[in-house]
Amino acid sequence: MKKQLEILISQAVKTLKTQGVLAADLTPTIHVERTRDVAHGDFATNIALMLAKSAKTSPRSPALPTNMMGFMLAEPEKTNPRQLAEQIITALPSNEAILKVEIAGAGFINFFMNPNAQYQVIQDIHAAGEKFGLSQIGAGKKVQVEFVSANPTGPLHVGHGRGAAYGSVVGNLLTATGFDVHREYYVNDAGRQMDILATSVWLRYLEACGETFTFPSNAYRGDYVRDIAQKLVETHGKKFAHSSEIVFANLPLDEPEGGDKEIYIDALILRAKELLNADYRVVFDTGLNDILGDIKDDLAEFGTTYNQWFSERSLMDDGSIEKALAVLKSNNYLYEKDGAIWFKSSELGDEKDRVVIRDNGQPTYFASDIAYHWNKLERGFDTLIDIWGADHHGYIPRVKAALTALGADATKLNVLLVQFASLWRGEEKVSMSTRSGEFVTLRELRDEVGKDAARFFYVMRRSEQHMDFDLELAKSKSNENPVFYVQYAHARVCSVFRQLGEKGFTQDVSLGMANLAELNAEHETALLTTLARYPEVIERAATQYEPHLLINYLRELATDFHTYYNAHQFLVESDTLRNARLNLISAVRQVLQNGLTLLGISAPEAM
RNA sequence: GCGCUUGUAGCUCAACUGGAUAGAGCACCAGCCUUCUAAGCUGGGGGUCGCAGGUUCGAGUCCUGCCAAGCGUACCA
Known part of the structure; x- marks a missing residue:
């Protein structure tokens, strides 16, 4: 109905243009709204107010640009909006659904619909059934929605839940409106964090094999790491075992001993790779597959499904990263400084340049992200939607800069930020610390409040709003919920x-x-x-x-x-x-x- | 310091993207179950839309400047 009215009004505007009442070059966006007050009828439009200024514009206006600025700049001879509204109503084609049309206030046009027309919706709903509400405004445009994409270094926590709920509902809504939606999870199965996980698993494995040593301060300490190590023992016995004397020989100091925890863990990763050789990948993949499998189950139970799980490692294996960097280089956007390779993102809107290859020869996470986003566009998506935690907002300009530098269309990338949810148990704020005994995983949240309440609460607020998630409220079986x-x-x-x-x-x-x-x-x-x-x-x-x-x-x-x-x-x-x-x-x-x-x-x- | 986001009722949040008298829930007060589920309904009080300017027929919404909170500002991911 709203749309029909918009069409009728645009026809009226067209008529007034041919009559010379309105300038021929005007292309007003016609906006019909439902009224808040029944006294104002069922629908209203402010079109007369919008056009009043530019009616009867002088003939020189066609020379002006037809965009909004030109529209504003045209110097009008002021027309009374109510008078213009009158003319629009006169030019309005008749329609049996419209009972009467009135002018109100400064120049609003109010539409009162024929009461018999309102019953049509019941027929429509009965006819369409579960398809009622679907539309084709998306016209089959290909949209990719990438969301959650948490590192598979541990189970999903409640912070990921909001992105999961939000992303899946956005995907559902786009599907419902006729977009061709592709849901994707970017699996960070390469890089330093995963090496830390693999090393953590291996060290727990060594403990299970009877070795004793101080567990590194920067390694993953969750119980799930021990579980994975135990599985490793069950399937491979002591195949990957080494004595702790050899493992910890000649290493820098860990932080509690006055050293640097980052340097220490990196040295341990290197040691693990040296001692295990090809077996390192077995340990690594055991951890990866176990945790990723858990994440997949978790999300599926949460009602969040994907078309594709995209591997970061695949971008390295098939040379995509090198290729992307080569293009950046040939487009003259790379340079070397302090032994590292930098991308000139500051030339394209970012606040500073960014490293893509570190002085140790390793590509940064950003380098794979450049290749990944380029890969997305090359797959032919019309729109890319990335759903990120709000703490990553500073990352947007550099990714867009990279796409532009590659010669791709960065405007296709749409980053939606989701603010963190703070958890409350009644009056008490729940600590989000991984170390605290309080539950923090998405699975525990689901167990406590159920899938329905969790999803509802997660998408109840605008995504950019900071959100308070009250567990007591979500659980309560009362009118408060x-x-x-x-x-x-x-x-x-x-x-x-x-x-x-x-x-x-x-x-x-x-x-x-x-x-x-x-x-x-x-x-x-x-x-x-x-x-x-x-x-x-x-x-x-x-x-x-x-x-x-x-x-x-x-x-x-x-x-x-x-x-x-x-x-x-x-x-x-x-x-x-x-x-x-x-x-x-x-x-x-x-x-x-x-x-x-x-x-x-x-x-x-x-x- | 700079950047992004957010400031609306006691609390948690809406407000059709610039429209008409800013709305819900919770909490509080007073009512409604011999009739389809009371996890419901009816009524009531509650507001300087962070502050100050500006733009225009019209501003919670747009522009500028302050104030406050969160996040970011890595050769981490």
Whole structure:
């Protein structure tokens, strides 16, 4: 309906252009909104206010650029907005859905719709079913959504959960609006952090083999490392064992002894590679595969799935990094300084240049990221969406700079930042420290509050908002918990349909459809309006990457339903009214179910 | 110091991207279960939209300057 009005208005504007009332070069964006106040009708547009300034512009205006600036610069002879609104209304093509059109305030045009038109949405929902709300505005454009991409050095923690929930819902919304979505997890299966993990596993393995020594301060200390080491013992026996005298011979000091923990761990990594040779990869991959497998299971149980798990190591193995750096070099964006290779990102908007190859010859994480993002674009995606933790925000300019330097289109890259969630248990803030005994993993969160509540809470707020996640609230089975509020509405509709037969009634959908006009109570009208908004909400939530709009909408729909439920009996004697109401509430159930499905949250039939 | 993000009711957050009288939930107070699930509903009080200017018919939203918080500012990932 909103779109139909926009089309009608644009036709009116076109007419006024040919009449010379409006300058021919104007291309106003027509914006129709739902009104907040019923006194203002159903829809409103501010088009007359927008155009008032530029109506009757002088003929020299075509020489001006047609962009927004040109539009602003054109010097208008002021037109009364209300008068212009009058002209627009006169030029408006007639449409049977429109009851009347009024001018209000400074020059708003308010549309009052024909009440009979509002019932159409029930027919639409019944016809479309689970497809109601889907659209094709994406027109099959290829979008890649990369999210979570946590290093496989340990289990996912609650901080990753928000990215997982947000990314999967954004993906669902884009799919629902006709985009061709590809979900991807970038696996950092190379690099120093993974070497630290492999070394940690090996040292725990040595302990399991009976060696005793002080565990490095900078190694991974989680219990899962011991578990992996134990598996290594079970499958390979003492094949990788060396005496601690040899392992720790001639190493620099660790931090507690007055040394540097980074230098110490690097020396240990080197030692592990020397002593294990080809077996190092076995230890490394055992750790990697174990943890990655756990992450995959964890995310799948959380309702987050991927099309592809992209290996960082593959970029090294197939020469992608070298190739990307070669192109940067030939485009004259690389130079050498202090033994390292630098990328001139400061020439392209970054605050300083960045190292791509360290003085020890190792490429930096940034180097593989350049190759990775280039690889993404070469795969033909129209849009890239990266979902990052907010602490990585400083990283955006350098990645964009790199794409530009490679001759690629950096504007295709869209980085969405997700702020951290702080965990609360009632009044008490939960420590996020890995060492603390408090639970920190996503799995533990799911065990405690459940998948539905966790997902709901994660996407309830705008992603850029800092978020407080209250575990007590998420767990509570009470009116304080918004998850149950929405699910309860769904369960209540299902319950009504269960009662239908028990009370000796039957349902006749077509009889209900023929008598929708009996749905004229205030609560019913409100519900019809809310139902009709659903496709608009999906479209907006998808194009703005704002899943919280869908959450807010579902809460409003649930409110409208609960209010209606308390005010009216559905299973009434009148066959026509009863069936009309059943058609209405089954439409509500359908929309609730569709929305919850997009959020990856269940729609229970009973609670 | 510089950069990014955020400041809205006692608390947690919305506000259709510049529109009409800034809205919800929680908390607090007062009511509603012989009728489809009370995990619900009805009513009530609550606001200098961080502060100060500016832009225009119109600003919580845009521009400038302050103030405050978080994050970043590595040859870490």
